[in-house]
Amino acid sequence: MDFALSDEQRMIADTAQAFFAEQATSARTRAAMADAGIDRALWTAFCQELGFAGVFVPEERGGVGLGMIEFACVAEAAGSQVAALPLLGGAMTIAALVESDTAYGDERLAALISGEAIAAAAADETITISGDGRLSGDAILVAHGAIADSLLLLCRGEAWLVPADAPGVRVTRRTTMDQTRPLAEVGFDNAQAVPLGAQAARAAMATGLLCLAAEALGGAQAARDRTVDFALERKQFGRPIGSFQAYKHRLADRTVEIEQARSAVYWAACAIDSGSAEAEIALPAAKSFCADAFFRTAADMIQLHGGIGFTWEHDAHLFFKRARSIQTLLGTGDFHREAIATRILDRAA
Amino acid sequence: MKLGFSPEEEAFRAECADWLNGQMQGAFADIRGLTGLTEKPERRRDWERQLAAHRWSCIGWPERWGGRDASIVQQVIFAEEYARAGAPNRLNHVGVELAGPTILAFGSDEQKARYLPGIASGDAIWCQGFSEPGAGSDLAAVQMRAELRDDQWVMNGQKIWTSLAQFSDWIFVIARTEPGSVGRNGLSFLMVPIDQPGVSIRPIEQINGEAEFNETFFDDAVCDASDILGAPGDGWRVAMALLSFERGVSTLAQQMQFRNELDAVIAAARANGASRDPILRQRIARAEIGLRLMRYGALRMLSNADRSAIDGAALTYKIQWATWRRDLGELAMDVLGQAGEVSDAEGYHFPMLANLFLYSRADTIYGGTNQIQRNIIAERGLGLPREPRGAA
Structure with a gap:
């Protein structure tokens, strides 16, 4: 038992933090926001220079051969800069393909790990699927759906992969509150999909929930740290505003939540890596808890900055909007807490 | 990891x-x-x-x-x-987890031989005398006096909130040994036998009807000149080191008790149908999540035990568990409904969950109130400016 990052894990976390701090600057992220919501140069560097898109993929499948703890370190770092990257859909699709041990899977895996192809992913229960794998259904909202080459759909415990340009797939970009992860409306009209199976669906969902939880942890911590910096700099009534208890106690409360969020993310990562049944509690716990902690911290970031925090120029709204989108993606907090309630309250006595 | x-x-x-x-x-x-x-x-x-x-x-x-x-x-x-x-x-939690480690860290070989065997054997139960009526959150405002007379410390003053003093053999205190000193200076850490005419104990009845806490009075109470840990005037440093032992492994045992309490809430909700209420389901799930995160927070803290950097998990642990347990007490009462407000006992004594509701109000006060914890997190953890201190 040792619940601290190993030296190697610490190194990966530091590398990822340094990479995003240096490259995912506010200016570059804003350029991506004004465009398609992706910093393509950043994504290429992330995939090819760092090789981090395949951090949890076994070496024999072309990855780095590490696990979910290392992936969480990377996602946390991406979240701390609100980087405009298709990390969520990519990681979920890669996780699904790792479970599909075919030539079809290998080819697509290689393209996703290298960053040559981009994948988006969504979970939806309203799509109808025919016996031969044809999808039909009304428009669903898919993060980074408009720039993806392929779409992973999780539906009723199964995973399906569809090329974005397949006949019967309609993709419409929507103006999205969080411009770092814009949503597209995707509709299916008898579109042919490739089945990846139930195991792939479980892996993709676990990876997605962990990705969001870790991004939220990184985002919350960065939002808190930036607010602390401001609190020390900004003076009113002749003293730094961070010397007022009303201010300190709010930041302290967010800090308590951030520490819990950190425990949640790495508990969930360990649970997945060790194949523990605890993951079924750890993942909904981590996702719901971290998303809420991030939202409250980002909301406080605006409040505690005062007027400047409400401006477009300041980055506070990037955190605030990202936090809101993480709360919704892959199931709301209420949904995940109800899943936990079902497990602990409705089991046979 | x-x-x-x-x-x-x-x-x-x-x-x-x-x-x-x-x-x-x-x-x-x-x-x-x-x-x-x-x-x-x-x-x-x-x-x-x-x-x-x-x-x-x-x-x-x-x-x-x-x-x-x-x-x-x-x-x-x-x-x-x-x-x-x-x-x-x-x-003997206080003896084993607080006094013992502090004596091991600061005591001479003679002192270790004097105090440790009694704690280890269970013959000497210890309690802690830090707070005073005028020194609660502001612990450095301690007024109890001690002076050295003929190879003995002679003590006068009052301690309060001394848990389990009525069952204890020894009490450790911080007392002012330099007349006229203020704040953290001039305090000494003394170890005092309780069974003597100069020490008297009066239990304090609490809101739940029990009396775990006491007032402890010192009227020319004495201990040997050698019953001091650290040098005279060095008591604050020793006391702070002692408090740092508080968040040791015993927190994991405490969590098993919390687990039993949450399980009792879950059982009550299933028994009376509250488990079908969607809002209570959300709150129970939140409690479950909070307890799990407490466990992993404690494991992080213990895994970091020998690193020197400020450990966020350790810094936030007290407010985390205290708030969780207070919220659980409120949830328990909402699950029980009005039935939770009556008891079968003759005297003023309530069963586990109702007692939890009452007792847990102390959790967010003792050992550093939630408000003091927030100051500590903000100042020590985040580096925000310290609270201004008034004149003593």
Whole structure:
């Protein structure tokens, strides 16, 4: 038992933090926001220079051969800069393909790990699927759906992969509150999909929930740290505003939540890596808890900055909007807490 | 980073569980599952001695002083199995977890030989005398005086909130040994035998009807000149070191008790149908999440035990568990409904969950209130400016 990052894990976390701090600057992220919501140069560097898109993929499948703890370190770092990257859909699709041990899977895996192809992913229960794998259904909202080459759909415990340009797939970009992860409306009209199976669906969902939880942890911590910096700099009534208890106690409360969020993310990562049944509690716990902690911290970031925090120029709204989108993606907090309630309250006595 | 235990650790777990279960199902079955702190004190004293007889009373201490030199992980395992077996809260928690480690860190060899064997054997129960009526959150405002007269410290003053003083043999205090000194200067850490005419104890009745806390009065009370830890005037530093031992492995045992409390709430909700209420379901799920995160926070804290950097998990742990437990008490009452507000007892005594609702109001006060905890997190953890201090 040792619940601290190993030296190697610490190194990966530091590398990822340094990479995003240096490259995912506010200016570059804003350029991506004004465009398609992706910093393509950043994504290429992330995939090819760092090789981090395949951090949890076994070496024999072309990855780095590490696990979910290392992936969480990377996602946390991406979240701390609100980087405009298709990390969520990519990681979920890669996780699904790792479970599909075919030539079809290998080819697509290689393209996703290298960053040559981009994948988006969504979970939806309203799509109808025919016996031969044809999808039909009304428009669903898919993060980074408009720039993806392929779409992973999780539906009723199964995973399906569809090329974005397949006949019967309609993709419409929507103006999205969080411009770092814009949503597209995707509709299916008898579109042919490739089945990846139930195991792939479980892996993709676990990876997605962990990705969001870790991004939220990184985002919350960065939002808190930036607010602390401001609190020390900004003076009113002749003293730094961070010397007022009303201010300190709010930041302290967010800090308590951030520490819990950190425990949640790495508990969930360990649970997945060790194949523990605890993951079924750890993942909904981590996702719901971290998303809420991030939202409250980002909301406080605006409040505690005062007027400047409400401006477009300041980055506070990037955190605030990202936090809101993480709360919704892959199931709301209420949904995940109800899943936990079902497990602990409705089991046979 | 890994959460599993090695085969050696699992073997140690089995050894702990075997012995503890044997005791709790055998000779000590009458105190199994006791959660109150004041029930059956004599049997709990027997239990301390029984733990000592089998070298389980202070396993983290060096072997030379009756311990086992147990690693942090072994201490975690023992704490978990201790609680799982239903063994009662330790009567000598303060002696084993606070006084002992502080004496080991600051005491001379003579002092170790004077105090440690009694703690290890369960013959000497200890309590803590820090707070005073005028020194609560502001601990450095301590007024109790001690002066050296003919090879003895002579003490006058009053301590308050001394848990379990009525069952204790020794009390450690911080007292002002430099007349006219203020704040953290001029304080000394003294160890005082309780059984003497100069020390009197008056239990304080609490909102739940129990009396775990006491007022302790010192009227020309005495201890030997050598019953001082650290140099005269160095008491604040010793006291702060002692408080840092508070968040040790015993927190894991405490969490097993929290687990029992949450399980009781879940059982009550299932029994009376509250488990079908969607809002209560959300709150119960939040409590479950909070408890799990407490466990992993404690494991992070213990995994970081020998690193010097400020540890966020440790800094936030007190407010986290205290707030969780206070919220659980409120949730318990909402689950129980009005039935939770009446008791079958003759006197003013409530069953576990209703008592939790009342008792947990103390959790966010003692050992540093939630408000003080927030100041500490903001100042020590985030580097925000310190609170201004008024004139003493």
